[in-house]
Amino acid sequence: MSDPTMNQSRRRFVVSSGGAIGVAALASVLSRTAQAADPPFVNPNDANAKALFYIEDATKSTNPKHKPGDDCAICTFFAVSKTKPEAGTCTIFPGKWVHTKGWCATYVKKA
Numbered sequence: 001m002s003d004p005t006m007n008q009s010r011r012r013f014v015v016s017s018g019g020a021i022g023v024a025a026l027a028s029v030l031s032r033t034a035q036a037a038d039p040p041f042v043n044p045n046d047a048n049a050k051a052l053f054y055i056e057d058a059t060k061s062t063n064p065k066h067k068p069g070d071d072c073a074i075c076t077f078f079a080v081s082k083t084k085p086e087a088g089t090c091t092i093f094p095g096k097w098v099h100t101k102g103w104c105a106t107y108v109k110k111a
């Protein structure tokens with residue numbers, strides 16, 4: 001005959017062990033996701049960046065469309081990074097960071 005107290009104890013051990021393993025696995029996946037979510041910055045010499053006159057420092061833009069004060073930080077296509085205040089995502093350059101102080105000819109001031 002089995003001891004019901006022993007079975008409950010074993011069950012608790014299995015459940016808590018499974019929970020710990022699950023938490024460890026989740027932490028590992030989140031860590032890898034965070035690393036994968038740290039893309040490179042847009043290279044201003046890339047063809048797309050050149051075509052859109054992307055520049056990492058908007059204050060140095062000589063493009064006639066650029067107005068003083070315009071930069072990525074206040075562009076409608078920009079979302080600042082939660083971990084890199086100097087960077088953010090831009091829907092025009094998916095999968096890469098753009099500089100907060102950058103600018104390109106697609107700029108549209110946030111409403």
Ligand code: SF4
Pocket residue numbers: 054071072073075076077078089090091092093098102103104105106107108
């Ligand atoms: S579209 Fe806006 S956020 Fe994206 S690079 Fe151009 S100015 Fe910056």
